[in-house]
Ligand code: SF4
């Protein structure tokens with residue numbers, strides 16, 4: 001056997017091993033239940049934007065299913081031709097990786113359109129893990145996840161820079177509120193909230209303004225909420241990235257961790273992290289939108305919706321909405337802070353993905369794919385006649401900004417926090 | 426009882442045995458797989474989610490896909506209802522003579538429609554290039570078996586003398602079910618429960 005053949009064999013063994021480990025009851029059921037009826041075909045934004053075989057949810061899942069039949073199903077292995085089991089080779093694995101990473105945003109929309117409820121996204125998530133473990137994970141995602149881990153390893157070095165940056169941002173908050181008492185607290189032990197932003201002032205300044213107005217007891221996290229290892233399906237790295245913030249919250253004895261407007265960051269910490277660590281987290285996890293909703297309900301913010309007078313539409317981030325359960329909270333906040341709110345159709349559970357979810361936004365080589373897949377979203381936005389698209393996820397925000405340019409939508413994209421801060425009286 | 430009748434009884438009993446053994450094997454295999462128990466605090470209601478998964482979550486009017494593929498959706502729904510009633514009918518066949526004739530006629534019509542819809546399934550599968558491309562021999566064989574099962578159920582409900590033929594076809598169908606595509610009926614319940622539990626807990630389905 002040549003050394004290439006040996007490597008290939010090792011990869012196949014590893015792929016089989018990973019698949020055997022990761023196909024849990026939920027994924028097994030998703031693999032087994034599909035009857036290849038084709039009813040889900042149009043539910044995928046990829047297919048709607050470019051109708052072809054490879055863009056149907058069941059084609060994607062079927063590619064993994066055939067490998068599963070070969071690796072894990074004794075009946076499939078005994079009669080491969082009859083049951084569609086397929087021995088996989090290196091080349092096939094790389095193709096499957098491409099499908100899992102670039103041709104499915106794990107948006108879960110097709111699940112709710114399938115008469116059975118097949119979770120194609122879960123199948124593709126497992127495929128991503130297998131691909132990453134066998135060396136087919138996308139470079140860019142690996143680098144970003146690695147950088148997040150390096151930040152913790154070199155925390156002291158980053159702390160200096162971070163504190164300086166916070167000082168600058170604090171000045172902006174003070175200018176905006178006309179008060180030198182406004183603060184961006186850092187390392188505040190016993191604060192009610194640990195607020196976890198993203199890399200970008202737009203996820204710190206508006207929220208700091210709001211927290212100051214609401215007289216909140218809070219402290220800013222040194223880390224950001226993005227966890228790109230989740231997109232890679234790399235459980236170990238995802239745990240390490242999440243653990244940085246968990247440790248920080250525990251050290252500060254925060255009662256709550258408030259995640260900024262980041263779809264996957266919220267879902268990972270709110271819903272997945274307790275599963276990863278096998279225990280509930282010792283603090284409550286909420287999204288900033290839930291906090292804004294609470295402030296508005298409790299009358300903590302004086303708002304003037306006419307400040308945001310232009311027509312506004314809301315894009316449901318798949319992670320925050322369909323997978324995270326935040327469907328009504330954003331709408332309540334938006335209605336309180338804008339004068340003219342228009343829904344896209346369909347929305348909420350049936351909302352279309354923007355085309356850039358689950359890490360697609362990161363790799364330049366996927367730009368054309370995601371812009372094409374986002375066509376449906378751009379059509380939806382255009383139909384509302386909105387001038388402002390508000391979304392609660394930075395990935396979606398970036399994509400919709402690009403869609404606006406690409407499809408000539410002439411719309412501005414912003415977040416709920418920014419609109420809320422703008423509407424403050 | 427003629428020899429043919431006895432063979433028919435033997436086939437259906439053997440099929441039922443394989444079916445039950447296969448069913449147990451499937452359930453044991455599935456239960457042996459890990460299940461990532463949700464540990465995050467609840468936001469919605471898992472039990473309401475499960476209820477949704479078996480009621481509104483299946484409602485065609487709530488699905489854009491059902492509006493697009495309304496014919497296939499209705500075909501699938503009636504076909505599956507006919508199969509489930511057919512399974513119950515199979516259990517009741519030893520007492521077939523006691524079943525009132527009007528009811529037998531209703532059943533014969535339902536099974537007959539089911540069988541026709543089974544035939545339509547071939548046409549749908551072959552006419553759509555994507556479905557044709559993705560279909561396996563198992564898909565066609567499973568469809569053929571269930572169509573035959575319904576056709577023979579219809580005939581036996583109408584003319585009781587054909588009951589042994591129905592038993593033989595049922596035996597073969599039952600014996601095949603745990604191995605191929607037909608086993609999806611077990612996983613259907615798993616999938617719906619998982620869907621309801623996961624997304625109900627997250628208050629996605631309210
Ligand atoms: S995923 Fe569902 S709708 Fe799509 S082909 Fe499979 S069973 Fe049919």
Ligand code: SF4
Nearest residue numbers: 044104105107108110
């Ligand atoms: S999860 Fe989303 S992107 Fe993936 S196949 Fe389904 S609809 Fe398409």
